[in-house]
Amino acid sequence: MPSDMPPAGPPFPGNSAPDDPFSGNQDFDRTIAYRGPRAQPAPGADALRTQRMPEWDQPEVIGYGTVPGEPAPPPRRGSRGWIIAIVAAILVAVVGGGGVYAVSLLSGGGSQPQDVLPGNAIAYVRLDLDPSAGQKIALFQIARKFSVTKRSFTGDDPRQALFNLLRQNDGELSKVDYAKDVEPWLGDRIGVAVLAPAAKGEEPGVAVAVQVKDENAAREGLAKLAGGAKDIGVAFRDGYAIVAQAQNLADTYAKATPLTDTPAFADDVAALGEQGVLSFWTDLEKVGAAAGSTADADAAVLDAVRGVHVAGALRFDGSYAELAGLARGGSAASRAQPEPVKIGELPASTVGAVAVSGLGDVVSQQWPQIEKAASGVSGEGFTRFVQEARQRYGLSLPDDLVTFLGKGVSVALDEQGLSGEQPNVGAVLDTDPAKAGAVLDKVEKFLADSGTPMKFARANGDDRLVVASTQEYADTLTKAGTLGDGDTFRLAVPDAGDATYAAYADLDKVEKFYLSDVPESERADVQTLRAVGLSGRQSPDETTFSLRVVFN
Incomplete structure (x- = not known):
């Protein structure tokens, strides 16, 4: 925990309500209210964690408090607003199992996919099911607001839920056993990079970085996931499997200067701040040029995006969810x-x-x-x-x-x-x-x-x-x-x-006009939505934006 965090109160075993360990616990309330910067653990932090907060090492207790009773049946498709659906999906993915999964990984440290993917990427997307501690705490606060979220928590590993979804649309994956072939090696982060074409007229390359816990098991598991395809290459770097279209490409990508060391990417990510659960980055000029290598590109479009690069992140606070981003470069300098x-x-x-x-x-x-x-x-x-x-x-x-x-x-x-x-x-x-x-x-x-x-x-x-x-x-x-x-x-x-x-x-001021049309079982979730806002600033140097959904 950061060193400037408020002093801890009584240890977690003092909870008086085993069915809701969050309720009435001042120590946890102070913890989730903290909004300070992330910091590296001080010496002895692990020992302190064991002594002062033993319940973090027993996530099953938290799971019982968050998921009372039997799991509810799946919600009806389309019966809830799209805002709630998106927020609930993220909450389930990151704090799936009512906290069983996320709390056990509260630190959120370690390398990111951009630390291992090659620096000639022209576009990049990252999904992190183990985000920073501050993001997890914020997600817990939001999760407690929605009954739809609580009903969605089943205690399953969210990675398995994602795998099961993919298997429905891929017959080859039906031969793969998640518990045996995937779970033992699969980590919590994944990044996908689109790479500049090696030569004019060629297709852009694609590299995928998957965090792994066991390289040998990962090699076998990825081979099984690929269905025996021989044109798939796998190499390893800093806790990640680099998957590419061929072995020689995977080996090259694993030795390349990483995306983190690319100045434009590093500057954009630093300016963006907290990367949250999902983040992305792209160099629009290079993407346009890559598209032009295989198709006729509109010169006016290419001129409009010349030198432009964009970065964004989906992140959370205890009171809101935010999609934030920025765009830099291009002809902005000529604008008033x-x-x-x-x-x-x-x-x-x-x-x-x-x-x-x-x-x-x-x-x-x-x-x-x-x-x-x-x-x-x-x-x-x-x-x-x-x-x-x-x-x-x-x-x-x-x-x-x-x-x-x-x-x-x-x-x-x-x-x-x-x-x-x-x-x-x-x-x-x-x-x-x-x-x-x-x-x-x-x-x-x-x-x-x-x-x-x-x-x-x-x-x-x-x-x-x-x-x-x-x-x-x-x-x-x-x-x-x-x-x-x-x-x-x-x-x-x-x-x-x-x-x-x-x-x-x-939304609070207008909900009276539509609340009566919402089923009573879902009304409380709709009332949790407080407001929606968009703001941004355009300057000669960059354009920023923030889209927020605020909760009661």
Whole structure:
């Protein structure tokens, strides 16, 4: 455990409720609340672990506390929301068996697949069923919130569950006995690397790194899994089996400079931080070039991704699940720096919002590509529309559109009015209100002549135009609100004050509209979902994003 962790309380044998060893245990509560950085164990840490926390060495006790009664039958397909399904799948995979599997591996240390896969990888994906201790603790906190998760825990090794799933779609695997041929050697981490073609016109290579506990058993087991195929090569490096399309390739990959030592990869992973349960990385330019070696590649597409590399990770906190990522390189340096969005200044009663900065600049810079793409879909129809809009209504594209969008746009839906016929929805445009208002006049005239007359409620603020469904809501949006002060918003939309794009949905405020349609047995799980948020920042150096699902 990290050295700056709060002092431990009474040892685990003091639990008074054997059916729920987590309940009421202050020592465990302090442990799961810890959010400090990972650290290497201090000397004597193993002895301390044995003396102070013996129950970690007896995971069966934890399993009994997490899985009361008989396992429930499999849930009905499609009967739960997709968010719950994804989160539950990850929880079952990592803390399968109600903690039997994960707690026994709390350290989460050791080498990663990127430490053994070759450095000429152009794309990489990693799955870690033994993540850092902090990730496991967070997963336990989340697991305790969902009844669907508890019902899914069966005490099985999640690796076996994955193997059984693969065996259903591969007849050859029916000859493989998991307990005899796989379990004795299979570790907890796997990584897949796509490698640059050896020469122009050749296919990209693929290398798989599988963590193993016994090299001899792994060699035999992998041979059996391959069904006796002779074109499969296996080599070993630092606790991993390197599997490739041929033995000479496997041997070469096992001796190559690892991906960890590739500067672009190392920098991206360091900037990303915690890699969580699932992570990925790719060099888009090299992927595009590899695709172009076997097929005609669009030059415009290749230009757009030149020098771009992307990294991401699925990770957890006790209050949320997060998919975080970043993109670097490319032509970002030639773009202007967008201003932060003002989503946090929307009313506290907002239930849903989207905010984007710099849309006007994007339209201005990308209009030739937008016009080309639109013409490709509608032919000359788009060109005629642009000409008619200018001649009949004075709409000049893209100039008027750039003026209207301005420096930033925030669209909001308010809790008030949701149950009525006229919901409160509006857009706050950070632009010159007089010029943008004149553009809106042209749009309203166009709509009227098109047979769909529509009048928008408007209000002017300081360097902003508000367009809304009602005049009362338009007036409200001209004033700075306090959405950004709420705990739920801050969890769902991190660093909103610096974000150049963001989105937010408060599920607690809208669940009353759909909760009655949810089966009673599943209602508690749906109510656990608190909010969903997206935020990110675009700069000349990189673009970042964070997608979070927040739990009650």
